[in-house]
Amino acid sequence: MRYTPKVDAWRPPEDPPWRSRVYDIIFLHDTPAGKTFDVALIAAIVLSVVVVMLDSVESVSASQRDTFRVAEWIFTLLFSLEYGLRLMTVRKASSYALSFFGIVDLLAVLPTYLSLLLPGGQYLIVIRLLRVLRVFRVLKLAQYVGEARVLVTALRASRYKITVFLFTVLTIVVVVGSTMFVIEGPEAGFTSIPRGVYWAVVTLTTVGYGDIHPLTPQGQFLAALVMIMGYGIIAVPTGIVTVELANQSRRAGSPGFCPSCLSRDHDQDARHCRVCGARLELPGGEGVPDL
Numbered sequence: 001m002r003y004t005p006k007v008d009a010w011r012p013p014e015d016p017p018w019r020s021r022v023y024d025i026i027f028l029h030d031t032p033a034g035k036t037f038d039v040a041l042i043a044a045i046v047l048s049v050v051v052v053m054l055d056s057v058e059s060v061s062a063s064q065r066d067t068f069r070v071a072e073w074i075f076t077l078l079f080s081l082e083y084g085l086r087l088m089t090v091r092k093a094s095s096y097a098l099s100f101f102g103i104v105d106l107l108a109v110l111p112t113y114l115s116l117l118l119p120g121g122q123y124l125i126v127i128r129l130l131r132v133l134r135v136f137r138v139l140k141l142a143q144y145v146g147e148a149r150v151l152v153t154a155l156r157a158s159r160y161k162i163t164v165f166l167f168t169v170l171t172i173v174v175v176v177g178s179t180m181f182v183i184e185g186p187e188a189g190f191t192s193i194p195r196g197v198y199w200a201v202v203t204l205t206t207v208g209y210g211d212i213h214p215l216t217p218q219g220q221f222l223a224a225l226v227m228i229m230g231y232g233i234i235a236v237p238t239g240i241v242t243v244e245l246a247n248q249s250r251r252a253g254s255p256g257f258c259p260s261c262l263s264r265d266h267d268q269d270a271r272h273c274r275v276c277g278a279r280l281e282l283p284g285g286e287g288v289p290d291l
Contacts, residue, residue: 023089026082041082045141048075048108076112083109154244161240169233173200176226180219188215204230 025033048071055061055068083105087093096102155162177196184190189212190199202209203226214220272279 019089022085026086026089042141044075044078048072048079051075072112076109079105080109150248151245154241154248157244157247158237158240162237165236165240169204172229172233173197173204176200176204176222180214180222183216183219183222184214188212188219200226203227204233206230206234 024031025037028034051068051071054064055072061068086096086102086105090096097106174197177198177200178193179196180199181190181193181196184196190196195212199212203223206227214223
């Protein structure tokens with residue numbers, strides 16, 4: 001289900017009529033035209049990202065370079081047209097342009113145009129970076145997943161607990177890294193405290209690159225403690241977010257739940273959200289029937 005942010009704030013006046021009709025097709029999802037537009041745009045986003053990924057494979061790019069270049073310009077022009085229509089149909093263009101999805105839409109087309117302004121061999125590295133930025137078009141898919149709204153709300157509710165957890169982990173890796181620097185020293189590869197902190201992060205997260213490792217019994221004992229601690233620490237943020245997701249799911253199951261903005265406490269006979277105007281849902285996931 002598509003997430004439609006700030007519908008009331010962005011909706012244009014009724015005049016001229018074409019502006020309102022185009023707005024409904026682009027921003028809303030409860031009409032046949034809107035659904036068709038969403039499906040076509042999602043397909044274009046996925047195909048454009050696939051083109052960028054294939055273009056980075058030398059064996060494929062060497063034989064299909066011209067095809068990829070033409071395809072990229074087609075996608076760029078399509079996304080440019082979409083971006084222009086969004087700016088033309090909203091009530092206030094700057095409001096949408098500065099929003100998260102407005103910035104993502106701009107990033108989807110900007111790299112291709114910027115590459116034209118940076119010709120010359122000395123700019124090849126910059127152009128390559130700009131081309132890679134096109135992969136961020138995949139972020140445009142986020143607005144078509146209604147459940148992403150629930151996840152974002154759960155993460156926002158968990159932010160203070162997660163912050164405390166990250167501060168605790170940071171303290172542990174600094175203390176452990178400094179201790180390992182004192183115990184092992186440069187002979188084992190711990191040439192500085194930041195190097196020791198790097199080893200502590202790699203070990204605590206159970207990644208274990210193995211580029212540096214303790215050699216003394218004391219260092220190995222400390223490493224074993226950090227490894228065991230890592231198994232317990234990994235589960236902490238998972239548990240925090242899981243609890244918040246469960247809370248959001250319970251709230252979503254309340255009568256008159258809005259799948260778009262997650263607002264609740266509507267009137268029992270309400271059929272549309274009082275905040276964003278979207279169709280309400282019942283606990284079983286069914287829409288509120290029309291009267």
